Amino acid sequence: MKNKLFSIVIAFIFIFALIACGSTSNSLNNSDKAVNSDSATITVAARDGSHSDVINAVKSAFEQSHNCQIKIVSLSAEDIHDNAIADSGNDIGQYDVIMIDDPLMPEYIEKDILCNLTQLGYIDDEDFVEKSRLLGKDPYPLGATYALPFSGNVQLIFYNKELLGDSPDLSNWESILQTCLKVKASGNDGYAIRGQTGNPIVSDFLPILWAFGGDIFDENNNVVLDSSESRDALSFYCDLKETGSNYDKNALIDAVTSGKASIALGWPSWFISENGSSAEIAQIPGKKDSSSVVLSTGEIGNWLLGITTNSANKELSLELIKYLTSESVQRQALSFGGIPTRKSIFRDKEILKEYPFFDAIYLGTNNSRVRPRTTKWSKIEDVFGAELVKCLNNEQSIDQTIVNSQKAIELLKNE
Template sequence: MRKRLAITLSLMMAASIVAGCQAKSEDKLVIAARGGSHVTAMEAVKAEFEQKHNVKVEIIGLESADLKQKISLDAKNKNGAYDLIMADDPWMPELSEAGIFANLTELGVEEDADFEESSLALGKHPYQTGDLYALPFSGNVQLFFYNKQLLDNYNAEVPQSWEEVLHIANKAHEEDNLIGYVIRGQQGNPIVSDFLPIFWAYGGQVFDEQWNAQIDSEAGQQALDTYIQLAAVGANYETTDIVSSVSEGRATMALGWPSWFIAGETASADYAPIPSKATANGAAASTGMIGNWMMGVTANSQNKELAANFLTFITSSDTQKKLVEHGGVPTRKSVYLDSELAAKYKHFPIMLEALQNSVARPRTAKWSRVEEALGVELSAAIAGTKSIEAALSDANKAVNEIMQ
């Protein structure tokens, strides 16, 4: 009897040990990520962390709108389905105010001076000054793309002002019937992202310090007039045609995100930071629109400390150097300035320069609504259904109503 009891107890203990081992081996972190290259890059490097921490890292890739919706819905659950989430930087004020992110400062994640300052600021709430709620996972900033052969044909240097851009665009259109400049004039995010760098160059700001709209201003009128003149000697295209027209020499210049024109080491057009001046003799301003993908730990994660460890790992300089080889975009200065990487990825120094002179879209939780309202009025001005004055006046009114 005693022998049988001992055997039974031994079997129970063995089963318990096996069960414990199985439970431990099944521990996992779940990441809700922007699908595509971000997922591919993380999948390529996650094994090191999995082996060190005996954990499985599951990465769920989603389209942008679907990602935001799922993040918001899951935040209502006591026990979240996601331990880490990626967020487009304009979402940060909205998601932070909703309490969706865990406070990284309280989790012991320290600010690292190696992160590009403009990128790191995006993860703080309040913006720039508050605690850290997300780290910059993927750096991005708009650049000025041009066809070098065409600029050479007109003996033109890379323009430093929008006055020079318009001069070259007019010349290409009048002399060779080419597309002088390509705008991205579709309503909403496309036209607003395309217009704001010009607006900033003229000294414009969407809001004053009290969140009153400043779109209907001298800067707004000058910038929109320039934008309409560029459209008159150019074309209004969507992304694919913007890239092909500049790359193939049918158009001279356009704004764009690096991923449109640059794949790995290969760029289909030449590039530079966005012109920082309105006129050749004007004052310089920051004009590069920053567009980072951030990553943070969810407030309802059941494994916050391990999730914070993964976040530190995936954004470390060593990991970022590996991510680059799989399509990742750095957010650390040391990675951009690494001599071997800079020799291979020749756009890195230009991107770092643009990031260090970049502008974040206004940090309000209502930005998506503001962007939509502004985009409607800008599109009306481009189409000629409203005058510049009427479009800007109506935009100012609509934005103020949203902010109230």
Template sequence: MFKKSGHYLFLCFMISILVLGGCQGSSTSGSTTNTEGTSSKEGNEVKELAVAARAGAMADALKAIVPAYKEETGIAINVVDMPYDNLKETIVLDIQNKGGAYDLVMMDDPWMPEFGEGNMLVELDSYFEDGLDEDFIENGVALGKHPYNTGKLIALPFIGNVQMFYYRSDLLDKYKLNAPTTWDDVVENAKEIVDKEPDTYGYAVRGQRGNPIVSDYLPLFWGYGGEVFNENMEAQVNSQAGIEAMNTYLDLKELSPKGVETFDSDQIATALTQGQIGMTIAWPSWVSQVDNAESSKVVGKIEFSAIPGQDGNASAMIGNWMLGIPQSSKKVNAAVDFMKWVTSKEIQKEMAKQGGGAPTRESLYNDEELIKMYRHYPAQLEALVNSVARPRTPKWSQIEDTWGMYLSQILVGQLEVEDGLNKANDEIQRILDR
């Protein structure tokens, strides 16, 4: 988040943007701003652009840097932040109703097939005639194409999230435990921490219904060898791998703080940075302040690694936030210009420094200044390069909601594991067959 201690640096940053702005021309690589194309479809001068964004650290960092854009171009950026649960529905309804309330929209990458199939976003290839520059991480760019990785560019990778495993190295050292490489290791280490460390839980699951629990459970499911669909696009969530993964997930719940059935990103970040837990899966943008002495009680005590596996299977889930232009926008040219500016190397670095952005450019993960702030950056880059995307289907949101409902019911004890997974599988198959 933007802190008072950063006001002076931020003012210097704004001044540098103003000085450099007069020297910059247009670019198709996204590294500079073209201030000439700032007219709307109707030819009227653009004074403001509205960006629909997810509430939290990402939106806060975006709000902190956009005054510099107004100083440079005269165009104000209105960041409309809203909770995750409301964001997608709000965007889709506005596009379908041709409302034009938003000129740019942030989207979770699993939404991309639905937005692509629905022709909801402006195609961007003509605005990047030479293609995106090679500094963008390839796995992130693939998410913004429809069809996935091979089709037209409809969004740019904006926030380079990827799941990582976080653990208290001081506690593992204290009790002579090895960093876990399997989920069996995780459970055993968590039990040891709970037994020997007062007021500390061994783990924290992210159990909130819907997207949170599905995203948290999928690495275990993949780790046990699970596949959401087979080669014929038939649901497989009730497989033996699914049963084993869910039983392990329930074991981890018993080693977690009370109330994890409703935990989402904020609660995971708080539990980790306040020293309440020994291990967890987290997205880096949640815990960018883990070494900030002003807000963290575990400075220098957290290490990070690849997601553990089981029986030789392990996968880090990519979770980029994408930035696109809705078809309903009447200010496409100006929106493209802002998109190029905000995804440039310079601005992505500034957002990262404000604590609200995981870059989508490879060079920033090798930037010495940022590595001093975020020592996990080299590991995060490796995770991004080797990450796996969630199933690319326009029905994923429906599938995720349904699967998440049954996983939640299992987690709180309303359904037994096999019964809940069988019901989930049947419902998911019905969604696929529609």
């Protein structure tokens, strides 16, 4: 009887212990849930593709160290722009961090979309390549900092070695034209034009315009496109087009890579992946011909990270963009085809052994020039691009194209 009573008591103690443990376990689980529910969520509007992939790959370390969640919204460049503007009217923004195509900086700042990082206590990081670092400032180039350079990019020449050989003369534009004419005579496309209206054709034409001494604006922001230099540059651009064909971005990449076309202007992120570069790389010439003076011609085109003015988590967002543009993250981004914006990476001898083309990108970045800093740039690309396309399609003369473009840009400037 005593043994039976003892067994019953032990059983009750065991059951009570199980209940207590279960209660403790539930309390711990509930506590974990409470921590997670209280943690901040940072929403990032990121460029779709490799840029979003990089952030997704590295975000967990930041989430753990800062007890937060990072939500990535992958969007096209156009959708980031349109959504950011639409969201800026809300008291609390949908996005805390947005990825920025650098020519859009003046528009974003005029519309009060971006937070002043200098006022948040940010101190400039001198390890960034200067040309990249200054893109995030307003007024450009010596104002306050509004954005940090996440991914580098600069226009370069990409060419097919099988068609042009080991050391083609790409030192001036006249030499490039003669090279393309020879390729055309052999049965392949010489120059691959990216001649779609808007940004594509304007970006494709600007380096030639600059090399010929032309420009859209002067130092006082006057429209100066209507010039003999602009006419000569456009005439030359039409001559280049006759040696090849008009391609969209993906077809252009494929044409140069496969040998269908010999040469094109492009951006490193088009041709470079974790497997290296699919085409040979050269600097865009700053000379019209062998006797011309050298001018800066390659467009810089970095993707930046900024914080929205209506973010509810500005301080944490600042820590996030500092992390995402850090040296350690940029090193990890290399395996996704990322282009660095830091001198320490461009100068790393071990990295250069694996990515020898970084020398050309670093040189191109240091010799680059920014597109005009105006809040109307996206509209200017639209109207100027439309006129250029008409000229390429033989719908209007070179002279009429320049005259029409000058008038259209002046109207936009004076709106």
